[in-house]
Amino acid sequence: MDSKVQKKLISLSEITKAQLSKILNSCSTPKDLIFDRNIIKPFERICGVRWLKEHRIDKIYKLSALPATISNNTQFYFIYTDYRSFQDVVNKIRSYLNVENPDHNKFHVVIIPRVLTSFEYTLEEFGLYEPVIKLIPFQWFPIYLDKSILSLEIPKLFREVYLKKDLSLLPIFAKSLWHLSFVIGKPKFTLVLGQNSNAVLSQTEMYFTELPKTDKHESDFGGLVIIDRNIDYPSCLLTPATYAALINEVYKVNCGFCEYKPHDDEAKYDNKYNPRVAKQPVSFMLDSERDSVYNDIKDRYFTDVTSRLSILTKNLKSENPTSREMALDEIKKYVATQLQAATSKKKFIATHLAAAETIINTLGHRFERQIDTERSILLNKNKGENYAFLEQILTTENDKYICLRLFCLLAITQKLTDNEIWNFLNRFYAEYGYNYGFLRSHLIKCNFLTPDKEISVTNLQNIVTKIPKFTTSNFYATANKLKQIPNNPEKINLKSPTCCSYVYGGSYIPIVTQIAAMLLNAIPLAEIKAKLESLGPLTIKNERESYPLQQKSLLIYVVGGLTYAEVAACNLLEALTGSKIVLLSDRIVTGNDIMEGLLQAPGR
Structure with a gap:
């Protein structure tokens, strides 16, 4: 990409900061920020905590972890345009309010990306619309x-x-x-x-x-x-076959962040007594500029990723001379100019090796078979075998998303008969619950x-x-x-x-x-x-x-x-x-x- 255009695109966050600054500076008193958990990662991308602290931010909370009582600071709630989330915020604020003498201009609800009329009607019904609760639309760049x-x-x-x-x-x-x-x-x-x-x-x-x-x-x-x-x-x-795409399939990337920490209470077996794959803990950004190793492997076909990481590891070892081979001045120069980069690269390689191992452990037992089946579907071959594989993973995988994906692919390509459709849906309901009886309507x-x-x-x-x-x-x-x-x-x-x-x-x-x-x-x-x-x-x-x-x-x-x-x-x-x-x-x-x-x- 043209470097000038890339710099312009990177600078979009600065424009968003200016918009956000205008909202926060509308109140000169100390402020508390309360975030819906799904908004935290985008905000980390846009500004970060240090920038927020520069705008008289006292405390930052998650919406799900608010204390029973709050300070006298002005409260800014940040949520997506979702009526359920909005109801939760309104109920929280009502629990803090003095009904007889409510504070004015203390509660600001920032709705991303836009305020719906139903939000205003809700506040009017409770008699809380401005100046008790102020609604602020905010669409970031x-x-x-x-x-x-x-x-x-x-x-x-x-x-x-x-x-x-x-x-x-x-x-x-x-x-x-x-x-x-x-x-x-x-x-x-x-x-x-x-x-x-x-x-x-x-x-x-x-x-x-x-x-x-x-x-x-x-x-x-x-x-x-x-x-x-x-x-x-x-x-x-x-099923995608590139490294970045498979990272998202296995770890579920959020706003370019791939983070996973195992929990002590995680079950070792699923409800079909299949052993659960233990995912390796990882924490990194899918950012080609910050992570040179990711830049090298992100678009590679996955079977080539581990060998490439092995080559990078060998190259790193050969590039790092031992202290016995260097004079004192050379050691100082190496520490000042190359050691930090080498240490970072080593950390990146270890992280991506752990992620690649998890991908192999999670998908390896069916990856090749699934790729071959999808290839047959796209070439309009072996419909019977393809449907048989769908029935197989429906019974053995205990993954309702994977089964439904393959079913949808078959439905829009090789076309399923009414009997085949109902056979799958009935077995799906039997496996995962009849509470999904609405599924056929949604598929239509x-x-x-x-x-x-x-x-x-x-x-x-x-x-x-x-x-x-x-x-x-x-x-x-x-x-x-x-x-x-x-x-x-x-x-x-x-x-x-x-x-x-x-x-x-x-x-x-x-x-x-x-x-x-x-x-x-x-x-x-x-x-x-x-x-x-x-x-x-x-x-x-x-x-x-x-x-x-x-x-x-x-x-x-x-x-x-x-x-x-x-x-x-x-x-x-x-x-x-x-x-x-x-x-x-x-x-x-x-x-x-x-x-x-x-x-x-x-x-x-």
């Missing part, structure tokens, strides 16, 4: 996680938008693009694919019309791509399954328009048109890749990568349109004839979550084409995150 990765760090957005069809948070995508325009400019070429992405485009244009415009006449990016997550479900459902709402055939004529048109064409038309015809599935996956070079499908073991290339490749290689717009219009609502804006792209650079915005495998595929494309690709989303996800949203009961 996209957070720079790593090279080429920006994130809004808004949780559960996939569930809200694609499952619950709640579009109240959709404007945050448009606002973030408006925010970014003041830093990197507004790209003149835009390609938008998907119903929600087109809504984001409409809202973005409204922002540019009604709000102040950027004074940057030229953008740092040649084009902007906005795409819905449900346009390319396989990129979430498939997210377009993994099609609705029942018994549909009234009056509702037919509405249902058809809501289902992306990607899941109702022939998956393989669409994938072949976009050249997403290599003809000979086994011939793909996984260790020194030249094909972006290596991120899934040579089986599949993400749609975002193929769209980027077409734009960077200046494929005619008519051809691009012909390949993409079957996937969903497509909009192409080519201002001032800016295509072919004036700069070989793209900003890609995924509405509903981005995977590390997609990032790795775009990184390889970037290297192969000599281009610049930055990916932005509401958060980094795995297929398990999507499945977790599907398995949450309605109303939660």
